[in-house]
Amino acid sequence: MPPIIEKDKCIGCHKCVDLCPVDVYGVQEKKGCPPVIRYPEECWHCNACVFDCPAKAIRLRVPAPLAMVFVDAPERKREN
Amino acid sequence: MSGMKQNPPLECDVLVAGGGVAGLMAAIAAADRGAKVIVAEKANSKRSGSGATGNDHFLCYIPEVHGEDPSEFIQEMESSQIGGNNDMDLVRRYVDECFDRVKDWDAWGVGMREHGDWEFNGHAKPGHLKVWLKYAGREQKPIFTREALKRGVTILNHHPFAEVITGEDGTVAGGICVDLTEEIPKMQVIRAKSVVLATGNVNRLFGSRTMGWMFNMAGCPSDVCTGRAAAYRAGARLVNLDMTGMGAGCKYFNRGGKATWIGVYSDIEGKPLGPFVTKPSKEYGDLAGDVWREMFTLKNSQGEPVFMNCSEIQDEDLDYMLWGLTNEGNVATMDHLKEEGFDFKKHMVEFDAKDGGSLGGGIDIDINAGCTVPGLYAAGDETGNFRADMGGAATFGHIAGVSAAEYSQGKENRNAEQMPAAAEWLEKHSQILERPADNSCPSWKELNVAVQQVMSDYCGPYVRSEHMMQTGLTHLKRLQKQVERMCAKNSHEFMRCIEVEDMFLMGELAFYSAMERKETRGRHRRVDYPFTNSLLNQKFVTIEKSDKGPSVGWRDKHK
Numbered sequence: 001m002p003p004i005i006e007k008d009k010c011i012g013c014h015k016c017v018d019l020c021p022v023d024v025y026g027v028q029e030k031k032g033c034p035p036v037i038r039y040p041e042e043c044w045h046c047n048a049c050v051f052d053c054p055a056k057a058i059r060l061r062v063p064a065p066l067a068m069v070f071v072d073a074p075e076r077k078r079e080n
Numbered sequence: 081m082s083g084m085k086q087n088p089p090l091e092c093d094v095l096v097a098g099g100g101v102a103g104l105m106a107a108i109a110a111a112d113r114g115a116k117v118i119v120a121e122k123a124n125s126k127r128s129g130s131g132a133t134g135n136d137h138f139l140c141y142i143p144e145v146h147g148e149d150p151s152e153f154i155q156e157m158e159s160s161q162i163g164g165n166n167d168m169d170l171v172r173r174y175v176d177e178c179f180d181r182v183k184d185w186d187a188w189g190v191g192m193r194e195h196g197d198w199e200f201n202g203h204a205k206p207g208h209l210k211v212w213l214k215y216a217g218r219e220q221k222p223i224f225t226r227e228a229l230k231r232g233v234t235i236l237n238h239h240p241f242a243e244v245i246t247g248e249d250g251t252v253a254g255g256i257c258v259d260l261t262e263e264i265p266k267m268q269v270i271r272a273k274s275v276v277l278a279t280g281n282v283n284r285l286f287g288s289r290t291m292g293w294m295f296n297m298a299g300c301p302s303d304v305c306t307g308r309a310a311a312y313r314a315g316a317r318l319v320n321l322d323m324t325g326m327g328a329g330c331k332y333f334n335r336g337g338k339a340t341w342i343g344v345y346s347d348i349e350g351k352p353l354g355p356f357v358t359k360p361s362k363e364y365g366d367l368a369g370d371v372w373r374e375m376f377t378l379k380n381s382q383g384e385p386v387f388m389n390c391s392e393i394q395d396e397d398l399d400y401m402l403w404g405l406t407n408e409g410n411v412a413t414m415d416h417l418k419e420e421g422f423d424f425k426k427h428m429v430e431f432d433a434k435d436g437g438s439l440g441g442g443i444d445i446d447i448n449a450g451c452t453v454p455g456l457y458a459a460g461d462e463t464g465n466f467r468a469d470m471g472g473a474a475t476f477g478h479i480a481g482v483s484a485a486e487y488s489q490g491k492e493n494r495n496a497e498q499m500p501a502a503a504e505w506l507e508k509h510s511q512i513l514e515r516p517a518d519n520s521c522p523s524w525k526e527l528n529v530a531v532q533q534v535m536s537d538y539c540g541p542y543v544r545s546e547h548m549m550q551t552g553l554t555h556l557k558r559l560q561k562q563v564e565r566m567c568a569k570n571s572h573e574f575m576r577c578i579e580v581e582d583m584f585l586m587g588e589l590a591f592y593s594a595m596e597r598k599e600t601r602g603r604h605r606r607v608d609y610p611f612t613n614s615l616l617n618q619k620f621v622t623i624e625k626s627d628k629g630p631s632v633g634w635r636d637k638h639k
Contacts, residue, residue: 018237019127022295022302026572027263039572042295044302045335045412048127051218062416065290066333069430070422073391074350 002043002060003050009057010034016049016058083510085266087259089497092118092234093488094481095255095272097241097307100129100300101470102460102477103278104224105181109481110276111231115488118270119233120257122240122279122302122575125225129280130299130461131470134218136340136408137203138192139211139471140182141175145198146209150175156209161370162467164602165320165440165620167638169447170466174475181474182213188223191216191407202339202365202404205356210363212339216407217470239268241306242578243505244275244314244456245496252314252455254496256505258578260571264513267506269497273488274455276480277307277443278473281461285583285590286540287436287532288334294528296334298327299461302579307462309582311443312589316451317624319464319635321586321593323440324541325603328369328376330388331432336413338369338431340404342397343390345369346428350389353379360393362400369431373603376433387428398424436536437603439590440464444622449480450487452624457484465620465638512577517569522562524576530559531583539591541603546595553591560584589630593621596632 003016003024012032017025026038034057045066049058094110096103099121107117121128139157146153154171157163186192192215193199200210228235236257243256252275259266280303288296295301312318330336342360345353345368352358353375354368366388368375379386393401401424405414422429442464449457459480460473468475496502515521538552563584568574599613600606618637623630 019124021123021128021132021300023123023260023572023575027260027570041293042301044132044295044297044300045333046127046133046300046409047411048133050411051133052127060412060415062333062412063293065293066296068333068336068413068417068420068422069331069385070417070420070427071348071387071430073387073389073426073428074348 006057089269091271092116094484096276098279099125101131102473105477106276106481107233109478110485113485115485117233119235120241124237133409137212139468140213167465169638204364218407245501253494265571265574271493273491274484277458279307282439287536304579305586316453317444319444320441322597322621331430342401343388346389362397389428390424437540448483515567521567545608
């Protein structure tokens with residue numbers, strides 16, 4: 001469930017904690033280590049933490065119920 | 081009783097509830113007029129609200145583009161997805177001022193014309209005036225935050241607004257917000273001469289397509305209706321709460337949006353479904369999803385899924401679409417599709433009318449963004465008689481800030497923290513933290529799911545009737561007793577609990593409003609009153625607090 005933090009890249013600055021519009025991270029005990037994601041099911045997939053992470057250590061995973069539905073498009077008609 | 085801890089009161093001229101686009105625009109405008117401004121923000125204003133990581137369009141009238149006479153522009157605006165419930169005096173003021181706000185944003189560095197000149201693409205009908213300016217909003221929130229701070233505005237991040245405090249004379253004396261910066265929340269009273277409510281849309285009152293995944297929403301799921309609820313409790317009039325609607329966009333992933341997609345709504349064989357376009361068009365998009373929401377339910381009932389078909393898009397237009405999606409907060413959508421092996425030229429993605437309804441309407445404002453309570457203002461998605469999304473937030477945010485600053489001049493701050501509203505709030509909300517946080521008391525989540533069920537099933541966009549609504553309202557009121565027994569063990573849960581309180585109030589007011597309109601109008605589908613009564617054209621349902629409870633009334637739409 002989102003977000004996913006690469007622990008060896010994370011510098012523990014907790015910018016993500018401060019910026020999340022829906023408080024997915026909650027209040028953290030201490031900086032300097034990767035934050036605990038206390039409320040992952042409340043992610044809005046806005047990408048704020050992904051954009052603003054100075055270590056580029058965060059990515060999102062879209063949960064299965066939210067997966068988009070797609071099919072092959074019909075063959076393109078030859079024109080011109 | 082020990083009670084919730086309190087911070088010492090703070091003081092300002094203009095208190096802004098919510099640091100979204102409308103709130104920051106209000107704060108900037110008020111500070112420019114010399115007011116001392118505090119913004120109470122639920123998260124962090126750099127990335128909060130429905131504009132957190134970008135938006136796509138800004139409804140904007142530019143005389144050089146649209147001609148000196150704005151009447152055709154206004155006509156197009158009223159027939160678009162945001163039209164219908166707008167007071168026309170507010171529309172005219174909007175049209176007069178919106179380009180000034182676009183110019184402000186351009187000057188501050190928001191991407192208002194990233195391809196050289198103002199461009200009006202998408203949300204458009206062939207042969208009609210194009211009214212939606214396409215812009216790149218990805219960095220808008222950090223920019224507005226910087227502009228506010230530059231002007232001396234104090235932004236209290238992680239301090240959601242909760243309540244308006246009025247004095248004995250009924251005028252605004254301040255507000256209450258909650259300090260969430262530590263594990264246990266604290267009450268924060270702010271003395272203020274005026275309050276601007278800008279807490280955004282109502283996003284978790286009705287269910288999403290993925291019931292249970294409550295935060296799967298197009299708009300910010302932390303925006304729930306706080307300002308509307310606080311305005312009502314302070315005595316302000318709300319309007320158009322009987323109206324409902326539904327969004328459209330990518331099926332299941334509700335973040336997806338629709339307006340930036342350059343494709344054609346098609347059936348599985350690639351046959352276009354709407355009357356507007358037959359090939360992907362950067363200029364028009366496909367308006368069918370904006371103005372024909374029945375397309376989805378109708379086609380589904382015929383056994384046909386509806387697809388967004390971009391397969392015939394030109395390379396240049398595909399680049400433009402990807403630029404648009406990147407700048408309107410849809411990077412997660414693109415990453416997801418990429419991971420799944422989606423190819424815009426080979427596949428088509430299913431679209432859908434994606435939610436169990438929404439709450440139309442909100443706070444009733446006058447042409448200066450004033451509410452019916454002196455000293456109280458509202459702007460943005462929060463208002464019930466004007467809607468223009470980001471442009472509305474920008475333009476009426478600015479107007480609200482100017483009005484609040486002018487109102488505050490020459491007034492004195494009062495001891496809001498000693499007023500009865502403050503003591504009542506403290507007593508009621510201390511209990512949320514004092515109740516045992518075990519299974520003996522309901523959690524916010526339980527009640528949030530419950531209210532979504534009631535609203536979608538009994539007051540939603542599919543079937544409404546006196547009997548359905550009577551039944552739903554009875555159930556809602558029974559559930560409300562459980563709201564009074566909610567518990568929270570920390571700041572996060574406390575924030576969600578007060579959101580749920582407000583949602584139950586707004587749900588109740590929506591039921592009363594919808595019961596009053598005994599006709600069918602748009603998505604307000606009264607199966608017991610199936611006709612659209614032309615005597616009720618241009619008439620709005622209002623609701624305000626009285627000694628006997630919610631008092632429902634009517635007013636004319638302003639010409």
